[in-house]
Each structure stands twice: as C-alpha cells, then as structure tokens.
Amino acid sequence: MNFQEELCAWYKIHHRDLPFRQSRDPYAIWVSEIMAQQTRIDSMLPYYKRWMERWPTVEALAEAPIEDVLHVWQGLGYYNRARKLHAGAKVVVERYGGLLPADVEQLRTIPGIGFYTAGAIGSIAYGLRAPAVDGNVLRVTTRVLQYGEDITKKTTADYVWRQVYDWMEGSDPAVFTQAMMEIGALVCTPKNPQCLLCPLAPFCGAGQDGSWSQYPVKKKAKPPLELQLYTYWIENDRRQILLSDDWSDGLMEGLYRLPQAAAPLEQTDQLEYAGQRKHVFSHRVWKMECYRGQWDDQVQETLPEHCFWIAKDQLDTLPIVSAHRKWLDEGLAGETEASPDNPESVQISETSLTDPAETAGIEACQDSDASIMEKKKNKKKG
Incomplete structure (x- = not known):
C-alpha cells in the first residue's frame, strides 16, 4: 500500500x-x-x-x-x-x-x-x-x-x-x-x-x-511580557463585590474582572494586603499585588469608572477572567468554612465554587440581567 x-x-x-x-x-x-x-x-x-x-x-x-x-x-x-x-x-x-x-x-x-x-x-x-x-x-x-x-x-x-x-x-x-x-x-x-x-x-x-x-524546526519564542498590577477585592455591607468591565488593555474583552490597575489606588487604608498572585497568558504575565477590604457608603458614591456592584451569589452568572475567578473561589470557600451553619454562606459555596468546566453549558445566566441593571444604576449614581 x-x-x-x-x-x-x-x-x-x-x-x-x-x-x-x-x-x-x-x-x-x-x-x-x-x-x-x-x-x-x-x-x-x-x-x-x-x-x-x-x-x-x-x-x-x-x-x-x-x-x-x-x-x-x-x-x-x-x-x-x-x-x-x-x-x-x-x-x-x-x-x-x-x-x-x-x-x-x-x-x-x-x-x-x-x-x-x-x-x-x-x-x-x-x-x-x-x-x-x-x-x-x-x-x-x-x-x-x-x-x-x-x-x-x-x-x-x-x-x-x-x-x-x-x-x-x-x-x-x-x-x-x-x-x-x-x-x-x-x-x-x-x-x-x-x-x-x-x-x-x-x-x-x-x-x-x-x-x-x-523536527519540526521552530525558532525560539519571545518570553511573555510581564506586567506588574494591583488587584482589589472590594466588598460592601450588602454582600456585594466590586467588578469592572474595563477592557482598555485589550485583553479578554467581554470578561469581567476585579478592579485592577498598573498603579496602586490612593484609598487603600481600609484594604489589607492579600499576597502576590501570578497568571500566565500566551504572551503576557500578570504579576498581581492583591488587596482586600470593605468600603463604606461614602466610597460607593464615587465608584471608579467601569465598576459596578454584584451580589456574591450572582458571581457565577457572569464570565470572569480566570486569574481573578480563582482568587474569588478560594476566598468564598474560606468564608463558607468559617460559617458552616450559615445557610446563605452554604448557598454561595455551592454556586461560586462549582467548576465552570462542569456547569458552564448547563446553567443559564438567569440573573445576569439583574446584575447589569445594578451596574447601570450605580453608574448613574457615580
């Protein structure tokens, strides 16, 4: 043959x-x-x-x-x-x-x-x-x-x-x-x-x-560009987390993320240092210095551009960049372990800790419209 x-x-x-x-x-x-x-x-x-x-x-x-x-x-x-x-x-x-x-x-x-x-x-x-x-x-x-x-x-x-x-x-x-x-x-x-x-x-x-x-012969690829970033997990007393739809860096348009910038925010006195994280993309590396904390109502009135509040139990209804999704999942898992008798905490664990690879195509985004309405309302207030 x-x-x-x-x-x-x-x-x-x-x-x-x-x-x-x-x-x-x-x-x-x-x-x-x-x-x-x-x-x-x-x-x-x-x-x-x-x-x-x-x-x-x-x-x-x-x-x-x-x-x-x-x-x-x-x-x-x-x-x-x-x-x-x-x-x-x-x-x-x-x-x-x-x-x-x-x-x-x-x-x-x-x-x-x-x-x-x-x-x-x-x-x-x-x-x-x-x-x-x-x-x-x-x-x-x-x-x-x-x-x-x-x-x-x-x-x-x-x-x-x-x-x-x-x-x-x-x-x-x-x-x-x-x-x-x-x-x-x-x-x-x-x-x-x-x-x-x-x-x-x-x-x-x-x-x-x-x-x-x-074989095959392939020239050595250029090393990925490393970016030093400051990433913020900010929440309020209504069990909401601040997300951003700022895609000005040209990466992953359409995916939401935690507020992130190349320079640290000025108002960080209420935020605690949460360690370093690293996420490797095909051509870039995010080296993230992470902070977490709670802002009061006065700060909420002056939300940064492109930011909006979303309830913790609605996080799984939105596509979120994996670099930040992992931190959110780990953090919410810690909250659940700290409050095993809290029905609301257990519910959040069940939704936000489910692997997207197992449920992404089955679960519809029933709550996404409500999330966007919350986003628009807060933008008007800002």
Missing part, C-alpha cells in the same frame, strides 16, 4: 470515537475545530457537548447574547475564539442563510475561519480536497520528509500545504484529514513517538534514522 492507503487503513481501525466525528454537520465540525485549537481534546469535550446542547444550530448561536457565549466558554481560555465563533455565526446566517458554504474561499471570509479551519470544514463536511494543516499535520509531514525549515515561515506552511494536497489524491478527503490529525495526536507525538507502531514508518525519514526529535 502507498502512504495514503496505509494512513487511512490505520485510522479506520485505531481512531478515537469522538462525538464530532459522528456527524458531517459543518457547524459541528466548525465548533469542534475552533475548540480544539490550543486545547487538548479530552479537556474540550465537555465544553463541546454542552455547547452543542445549548446552541445546536448556527441560527441558535447567532441569536445568543455574547455574554452567554463567553460564560459557557469560561475555562477554555483564548476567549477570542468564542467571540469569532459568535461573530461568524451571525455572518453565516446573514450571508449564507445559516449554512456554511461548501467552498474554501468563501469559508475564509467568515470571521475566525482561516486556512486550517476552512480546510477542515471543507474536507470533513463536504469531501473537498482541501488540506487542513495544524500542529499535528506539520509535525508528521516535516518528520516524514525531514524538512528542516522553520515552521513559522510562510514558505514552510506553503510547502507542507502542497505536500498534503498531493498526498490527498485518490483518498477520501474526510478520512485522510482526520487520519493525519489522529496519527499526530496518538503516534507521532512531540515527545516519545511510537515509531515502531507507526504505519508510516516505511515512508518516514526521521523515523528510520531516529532523528525525529529534530
């Missing part, structure tokens, strides 16, 4: 039984591919299942409030993926009547759909000879061919795309595309690949001479 035949025969026997592989629905494939980007399959599966239960069609997603979309996505990270999925759904409804087009070039005009995603949708859903080159496919291809150019270069991406296109000839595009991804995920792994069990061993230069660790 040739390269394609060996690969596809292996896939038909050894592929994982994943829910999005049980359908050729282009929308389901689109959602699964976006979620799988920079996220392990076993981590994204619960999110995928809940997402499809809540928004089973493009039309349903297009009609959803963006705040609900971000809340369901909470925990997956890289929130721009969710925003573009939502924006893309609106375009598909308005421009294509709710059906993703069976044309790679048209697919690439939809927000959030680039070369890879267009190729995945085109080949898997519509059977088009359209390569989908992700990290797994890059790794397999460069090892097989012992291609030593930097994979971050456009010339390398073009070369691999053409090679995969040639390999697809005579095969079922849907099977071939998924087989390339699968063998990269299960056999031709970044570390400790199972070369002796690989069906592509007869065709693989790096596997035959043991040079697999040299």
